[in-house]
Amino acid sequence: AQKITQTQPGMFVQEKEAVTLDCTYDTSDQSYGLFWYKQPSSGEMIFLIYQGSYDEQNATEGRYSLNFQKARKSANLVISASQLGDSAMYFCAMREPSTNAGKSTFGDGTTLTVKP
Amino acid sequence: DAGVTQSPTHLIKTRGQQVTLRCSPKSGHDTVSWYQQALGQGPQFIFQYYEEEERQRGNFPDRFSGHQFPNYSSELNVNALLLGDSALYLCASSFGTVSYEQYFGPGTRLTVT
Numbered sequence: 164a165q166k167i168t169q170t171q172p173g174m175f176v177q178e179k180e181a182v183t184l185d186c187t188y189d190t191s192d193q194s195y196g197l198f199w200y201k202q203p204s205s206g207e208m209i210f211l212i213y214q215g216s217y218d219e220q221n222a223t224e225g226r227y228s229l230n231f232q233k234a235r236k237s238a239n240l241v242i243s244a245s246q247l248g249d250s251a252m253y254f255c256a257m258r259e260p261s262t263n264a265g266k267s268t269f270g271d272g273t274t275l276t277v278k279p
Numbered sequence: 280d281a282g283v284t285q286s287p288t289h290l291i292k293t294r295g296q297q298v299t300l301r302c303s304p305k306s307g308h309d310t311v312s313w314y315q316q317a318l319g320q321g322p323q324f325i326f327q328y329y330e331e332e333e334r335q336r337g338n339f340p341d342r343f344s345g346h347q348f349p350n351y352s353s354e355l356n357v358n359a360l361l362l363g364d365s366a367l368y369l370c371a372s373s374f375g376t377v378s379y380e381q382y383f384g385p386g387t388r389l390t391v392t
Contacts, residue, residue: 271321
């Protein structure tokens, strides 16, 4: 069974600074995908970034990057130059191999608050 | 280009009743997945529909059922509601069954009293 652990219930960061949100995962599969989503107070889940288990380079999408350490089974999200609009809940998720993102396992999330 | 839409936005039901939630996928998408998100937790996968059939299912009882229509829209039905069914129900759409990227709707907040 797959499991996602996010150990930081809440995080604070000063505007314009960088912040790292932690995610560790547990799986016996060799092939898997890792995701990060942002959920504002409106409730909609917004896809941020994806990392495949066989991808050699860390994924990047604008101000978001995923620090993938396969041996440690960690997939931390780094947000650079934080903005007030980044305040939201952030979820790390994993999908099973050979399936799409539909059947994903999510962590319990980290609430990020950006201070002006 | 319309994104994923869900209706209704909010719903209040009484224990034992039945409820139907609706989802229209993003234009061009043909696969719909449903999630239940309890307060303070991450989403839990309920099931996924593709080509009008349930393709995958999470660890949810048979009280949870669904349907997909020829236009790819989907319904989630929950029978014999329990207090514990109170949650945000999210619908997500994707193209095909191998796509890793999925788009979520704003959700339906169900409260069972």
